[in-house]
Amino acid sequence: MDNVLKTEGLKTHFFTETGTVRAVDGVDLAVGSGETIGLVGESGSGKSMTALSIMRLVPSPPGKIISGKVLFRGRDLLAIDESEMRKIRGDGISMVFQEPMTSLNPVYTIGEQISEVFRYHRDMSRGEIKEKRLLCCIIFGIR
Ligand SMILES: Nc1ncnc2c1ncn2[C@@H]1O[C@H](COP(=O)(O)OP(=O)(O)OP(=O)(O)O)[C@@H](O)[C@H]1O
Ligand SMILES: [Mg+2]
Incomplete structure (x- = not known):
């Protein structure tokens, strides 16, 4: 099955006054065409930050994607410029944010x-x- 989305070694850390928070620390996932996957984990385990990293919407500072790859239809989203990313957001990849209110x-x-x-x-x-x-x-x- 072709992978539509793939992350490889994705790491997003928060650099705070009290230290570094390793919110996303080496996530590898793959979503095939027509496939649905669910991320499960306790509160604060990094589900939202993984999704926000894929969308390149991590609040920065203090957050930063420090390494890894996000491959969407074979393209590395971490390597393209913001204007290209804006075209993909809401079109190729969408997100319904937590807290609908x-x-x-x-x-x-x-x-x-x-x-x-x-x-x-x-x-x-x-x-x-x-x-x-x-x-x-x-x-x-x-x-
Ligand atoms: N601004 C920030 N500064 C420091 N740490 C942060 C910041 N924002 C998020 N984090 C940390 O990132 C980690 C992952 O948070 P995330 O929101 O991804 O969790 P989650 O799995 O989506 O939780 P929930 O189930 O509650 O939605 C948490 O441990 C949190 O403390
Ligand atoms: Mg969340």
Whole structure:
């Protein structure tokens, strides 16, 4: 099976006044095409930081990806520039952030927030966006 996403020796550390926190310390994972994987671990074990590292959204400072590779469709995301990364974020790779009350905007419906992704990343007509949005809402049972 082809790997869509792969990390190799991914390390993200936080450099704080009280010392170094090894939040992500050598993560190797692979996600094949059409495959779903779950990361399981106690609170603070680094699940979110692994995802944020893949998206290159680690709060820096104090965090920093210090080594490793993030291969997305064969491309090393840690080696491309920010403008290229911005194209991949929300299009190739998306993230629903923890704490929906702060990461989603309660003023807009989920459907409206899903539409934003298509509007930003795809050259779609209003009708096509509406159709896609409806499909997502049906799949997820939301409005
Ligand atoms: N700003 C920061 N400064 C220092 N350490 C940090 C900072 N942010 C996160 N960490 C550390 O990174 C580690 C991993 O945190 P992370 O949020 O990835 O955990 P998690 O597995 O997602 O936990 P949860 O199940 O609670 O969501 C934690 O031990 C935390 O202390
Ligand atoms: Mg988390």
